[in-house]
Amino acid sequence: MLIPISTIRPTGRVLYAYPDGASLATWTTNRVLLTEGTGANVGRYTANLDDTVDGLWRLFEGATQPTSWSNSIEYFPIKSNATVIVTPSVGLGDYDVTTRELTLPINADYTIIRVVVDSEGNQITLPPGCIFHLTDANEVHLADFTPTITGAAYTVVIPRNLTTQQRTINFAFRDPTTNIALDYGTIQFIYAAV
Numbered sequence: 001m002l003i004p005i006s007t008i009r010p011t012g013r014v015l016y017a018y019p020d021g022a023s024l025a026t027w028t029t030n031r032v033l034l035t036e037g038t039g040a041n042v043g044r045y046t047a048n049l050d051d052t053v054d055g056l057w058r059l060f061e062g063a064t065q066p067t068s069w070s071n072s073i074e075y076f077p078i079k080s081n082a083t084v085i086v087t088p089s090v091g092l093g094d095y096d097v098t099t100r101e102l103t104l105p106i107n108a109d110y111t112i113i114r115v116v117v118d119s120e121g122n123q124i125t126l127p128p129g130c131i132f133h134l135t136d137a138n139e140v141h142l143a144d145f146t147p148t149i150t151g152a153a154y155t156v157v158i159p160r161n162l163t164t165q166q167r168t169i170n171f172a173f174r175d176p177t178t179n180i181a182l183d184y185g186t187i188q189f190i191y192a193a194v
Contacts, residue, residue, distance in 0.1 A: 002048040003078040007059060011036065011043045014063055017076060019054030027065035034059075051078045070123050075113050075153060106166060106189045110158045116173070116182050123152030129176045132156040137168050147173070154183075163189050 009015065016031040018024075030053075034045035049057050058072035066072070117123050126149045134142040147156035154173060162169070166189055173183040 001051050003051050004046060004048050005034075005057075005076045005078065006044055006046040007034070007074055008044055009061075013045070013061055015045050016060050016063070017047055017049055017057040018060055018066075018072075020056040020058055020075075021054045024066055024069070031060075032057075049076060049078050075115065077111070077113060077155075106163050106191055107160060108163060109160045110163065111155060112158065113153055113155045114173070114183055115153045117152065124182075125151060126154060126182065127175055127177065130154065130182065131174050131176060133172045133174055134158075134162065135170045137170070139170070142169060158187070165189065166191055 005017065007015070013036070015034040017034060018027065018031050022030045032047050032049060034047040036042065037044040037046065055078060057076040057078065058069070059074035059076065060066050060072055115123060116126060128149065130147060130149060132145040132147045132154070134144070136142055142162060145156050145158075147154040149155075168186050168188045170186055171184060172181040174181055
């Protein structure tokens with residue numbers, strides 16, 4: 001089944017999605033080009049990915065075959081009938097703040113997958129036991145979740161009961177031994193007439 005995906009990136013980029021289970025040696029045959037929108041959609045790149053080929057696709061920039069999986073800049077976990085929000089790679093270091101702000105429609109479960117990188121853009125291996133901490137705009141504690149960690153990526157599900165109203169919440173992905181925020185940002189839940 002073809003699953004539509006999209007990502008927001010600077011205009012004029014060449015972006016390809018590539019199935020996680022394929023060998024990088026088959027780059028030219030298995031990659032899927034993302035198309036940049038026009039008009040009001042400039043900077044929004046879209047494609048249709050086949051979930052029968054792979055349930056996880058990675059995003060790469062440029063047409064040249066990647067030398068390593070660590071060159072991927074975003075993940076697209078696609079499954080039929082699943083709601084998944086994937087964000088650009090962010091983490092430690094100086095990064096564009098827009099990658100730390102998520103805007104989601106209200107009233108749904110959301111699976112969020114993020115990748116933590118160092119100040120040079122290299123993925124870091126996340127320590128076990130990290131906590132995904134949520135607070136409201138006034139820093140009042142809402143919930144803590146234990147995410148699933150795979151290498152530099154973490155996956156967390158925000159349950160529907162936290163998304164039933166329009167509001168902005170803060171998140172922090174913390175190392176349990178040092179309490180340092182390895183990733184942080186905001187999630188804005190908005191009403192979307194779909």
